């Protein structure tokens with residue numbers, strides 16, 4: 001879909017549909033809605049006066065303009081009460097409006113960002129509107145081969161603005177919104193792609209596409225290099241699969257040489273069967289999403305490069321399948337991790353923390369100022385926080401605050417869980433330094449306690465995205481399926497740095 005910011009008067013715009021907004025509690029029409037109403041002889045006021053439209057959040061009415069203005073239809077979208085308004089609502093409203101327009105099989109629409117008096121800066125309004133449209137319209141269709149002509153697709157979204165200063169702000173913010181949404185949808189595609197076509201090798205190829213961008217470099221470690229480094233936790237998990245594991249190192253150097261590095265680590269289990277401790281077959285197909293952490297990292301680095309964020313960032317992705325092949329690692333096995341610490345395997349389904357352990361150790365090579373890892377790590381996190389919320393744990397208050405602030409800005413729900421000393425006890429093994437599960441109690445936290453043993457002294461935050469990585473129900477601008485969670489959060493985090 002093409003996003004165009006065009007100079008000119010909104011009411012003179014010739015297109016199939018335009019979108020304007022209205023607050024439930026504003027007495028009078030304002031901004032672009034007022035302008036069109038005037039041009040159309042009070043057509044919107046009449047609809048409201050008759051009680052057919054109240055402006056309730058996400059309420060949508062369509063009006064046919066019958067020659068009053070060049071645009072054939074006006075979609076009026078409710079933004080709810082003014083005091084409750086925020087950018088999340090705006091993203092949702094524009095998602096819902098554009099989805100309704102697509103439903104009618106129209107090919108394009110236009111809007112004006114003059115929403116009347118609201119206390120949000122124009123650049124943020126622009127970014128949010130573009131995100132709402134591009135994220136809300138996402139659909140994953142490459143595997144549908146029958147009746148493809150029935151797939152509806154919007155081709156063009158125009159933002160009209162005639163004021164010079166506003167035009168400049170909108171033009172640049174729309175580009176930003178487009179880049180960020182593109183990165184989220186890139187991550188969604190990776191996660192949506194089935195396991196047979198999203199192997200570690202294919203994932204590293206997709207990372208290679210990002211490495212064609214400016215300032216981005218890719219290194220992929222294969223088994224012999226991993227053996228040399230002693231990444232036996234990662235290699236242990238990989239043994240049950242015929243697909244060779246890959247350790248992906250994607251560096252983006254937007255900062256100065258010698259500047260500190262931010263390390264982003266993403267769990268890249270391209271399919272998690274549980275291994276020998278095999279999962280129940282119901283819903284096991286969902287486990288193609290077990291590389292959502294790595295998808296978020298790749299999306300974030302793609303966006304960082306496109307936005308030219310002045311930072312040095314390294315993305316680290318331990319990628320493998322977790323399968324119960326003949327060579328598979330077994331409960332009772334003891335693996336010696338790259339850090340030198342030994343790990344007793346209690347359950348081969350707790351594989352994410354094993355591959356992350358070696359990745360976190362590897363991160364130390366960059367002496368990072370911060371490490372953030374993202375992982376679909378525990379079912380317990382879904383039980384604790386539901387499928388809408390990221391679980392956060394970490395070792396550094398300042399870094400936690402930064403991550404929390406970023407999540408707040410992007411509307412990605414995040415909640416902190418404690419990582420107190422008591423939890424670390426539960427991960428001690430009788431025969432090795434650590435064991436890979438700590439029992440049912442506090443499963444999300446004990447997983448994080450395990451990871452913490454591999455991060456050294458670097459400030460570190462762990463995000464458990466097992467819940468929100470995949471939605472079973474539509475959210476206002478996140479269609480059900482792969483959500484791309486974490487991409488916007490990471491991008492916002494990097495922009496704030």
Ligand code: BES
Nearest residue numbers: 347349350352376377378379380437466
């Ligand atoms: N990938 C799963 C966690 C998961 C579960 C993600 C549901 C998304 C939805 C992870 O590898 C796993 O299997 N964790 C185990 C850990 C347990 C064996 C200690 C779990 O949560 O059951």
Ligand code: MN
Nearest residue numbers: 272349350351
């Ligand atoms: Mn597992």
Ligand code: ZN
Nearest residue numbers: 269272290352
């Ligand atoms: Zn897993």
